[in-house]
Amino acid sequence: xxxxxxxxxxxxxxxxxxxxxxxxxxxxxxxxxxxxxxxxxxxxxxxxxxxxxxxxxxxxxxxxxxxx
Numbered sequence: 377x378x379x380x381x382x383x384x385x386x387x388x389x390x391x392x393x394x395x396x397x398x399x400x401x402x403x404x405x406x407x408x409x410x411x412x413x414x415x416x417x418x419x420x421x422x423x424x425x426x427x428x429x430x431x432x433x434x435x436x437x438x439x440x441x442x443x444x
Contacts, residue, residue: 381436388431392438395425 381389399421406415414422432438 385432385436388428388438389436392425392428392432395421395428399425 399418402417402421406418426439429438430440433440433442
């Protein structure tokens with residue numbers, strides 16, 4: 377893997393960051409409203425954030441590992 381990001385990597389990183397922002401905004405909103413349990417919306421956003429992170433190398437902040 378080179379140091380420069382491919383267009384695909386850039387898109388995956390942007391998708392991951394956007395999914396994280398949506399999850400964090402929802403968590404903040406629910407916390408302010410006194411919600412302490414995981415709601416279906418939280419679970420949906422969390423799953424989407426995990427799926428997005430799986431497309432990004434762990435070197436770039438995601439969870440994807442290179443397989444040999």
